[in-house]
Amino acid sequence: MTMNYQQQSPQAIREAVRAGVITGPTAGYAMGYAQANLAILKKEHAFDFLLFAQRNPKACPILDVIEPGSVSPSRIAKNADIRTDIPKYRIYKHGELVEEVSDLKDYWSDDFVCFLIGCSFSFENALMNNDIDVRHISEGCNVPMFKTNIATEKAGIFEGPTVVSMRPIPEAEVVRAVQVTSRFPSVHGAPLHIGNPASIGIRDVTKPDFGDAVPIKDGEVPVFWACGVTPQAIAMHVKPDLMITHAPGHMFVTDVKDAFYGVL
Amino acid sequence: MTMNYQQQSPQAIREAVRAGVITGPTAGYAMGYAQANLAILKKEHAFDFLLFAQRNPKACPILDVIEPGSVSPSRIAKNADIRTDIPKYRIYKHGELVEEVSDLKDYWSDDFVCFLIGCSFSFENALMNNDIDVRHISEGCNVPMFKTNIATEKAGIFEGPTVVSMRPIPEAEVVRAVQVTSRFPSVHGAPLHIGNPASIGIRDVTKPDFGDAVPIKDGEVPVFWACGVTPQAIAMHVKPDLMITHAPGHMFVTDVKDAFYGVL
Known part of the structure; x- marks a missing residue:
């Protein structure tokens, strides 16, 4: 790991990801700031998945849900675009991992709902x-x-x-x-x-x-x-038409300090 | 408050509510067991409300969501019926409190989703x-x-x-x-x-x-x-066609011990 990325701001990391400079796992990057797992589903499955997360808070603690159709997780990251700011995405169709991509521009649909899930890196x-x-x-x-x-x-x-x-x-x-x-x-x-x-x-x-x-x-x-990779195991098990996730270890870096999530 | 109800089991309290023996506030009843606030909405609003709860966890900490169309919060209370086991319900239409009722038999619809929300009594x-x-x-x-x-x-x-x-x-x-x-x-x-x-x-x-x-x-x-009465203030503000809640202080008594909800 390049030590340099540990000290950079979350926004600098996201920009480097978007520019294709960072393409690998993000463990330790922007040290002190929370990173997030991603699960994207069609709106028709959004209630069930949010309820699934609520019932499995250790595996799927929700940090944010982007408003349906939006690409901006603005509550936890400024000027971010969920289609480009993760180093590697996985496309699951009918439970099969069909492709890994570096952005979602070819896959994006306005009826997607994006779930950002807490990550143990924090x-x-x-x-x-x-x-x-x-x-x-x-x-x-x-x-x-x-x-x-x-x-x-x-x-x-x-x-x-x-x-x-x-x-x-x-x-x-x-x-x-x-x-x-x-x-x-x-x-x-x-x-x-x-x-x-x-x-x-x-x-x-x-x-x-x-x-x-x-x-x-x-x-x-x-x-x-x-682990926030649980939704990927779920995708393989449940086989929805389409589910998009981050690639394991390749996370979304937020602007929220880890310390903010301490309950006491 | 009848001291007797403090020592009774959650199931005994629910049976007394269902039989119309308990009709008032439930503070201190079945001491040591969690009580819950209720919010019922039509399925079309269920995702938005669950997301609202997720974003406002201090006001609306979700203890359970009953599967759409079911009346049984079986994950937190055995042999319970959400239509009868709360001493008093409030019916809000277009943001107006139109009626208080002792059961929901005249109002129940299969497209309802019931949210049970943590209560400070716990x-x-x-x-x-x-x-x-x-x-x-x-x-x-x-x-x-x-x-x-x-x-x-x-x-x-x-x-x-x-x-x-x-x-x-x-x-x-x-x-x-x-x-x-x-x-x-x-x-x-x-x-x-x-x-x-x-x-x-x-x-x-x-x-x-x-x-x-x-x-x-x-x-x-x-x-x-x-406070878990927040959804009632929200109902008055947002004015959905129909929202059903408990009457303040008149709670659903669960089988889950308060201690179970301690995080440390």
């Missing part, structure tokens, strides 16, 4: 401020993500498995990691699971379903948080 | 456990509620003023009251305002817009929390 700053290493940042790669056997709560047509992100935490820091992340329910909050990957249906913790593998050192415990 | 138990007097419970009346000049965040057709509930708190307990209620964002969470009523547009703190006045003693500060 609590990583809080972990690091507590001297807890965030492995994928220190390794300079994407966070490892896994499909689990934890079912989401169904709403309308939407149902399927919960996706989690994993961070190895030293045994002595696990309690602190729970405390620190519990303060941030809008960005996935407390862990879903601590320890044995098999208990939540993960066969091999070295082979993530999304993102990159990271080493787990002696004396470290894998800790799992609900 | 954090009152936590306040009392901290030896903070909850005045309207010790006085045996309904909580005082006021329209404010704090605008809600608009979503679709929904906009208007925030309604707050007020509890007088001894100066020395105000910090503790903030801490205790911050733990419960699903039931309105931390106060919206502490102190001078005029700062939020309340002219006379002895004349509530809904509920009953309570005495503020020497050395006490009025503390204001966002």
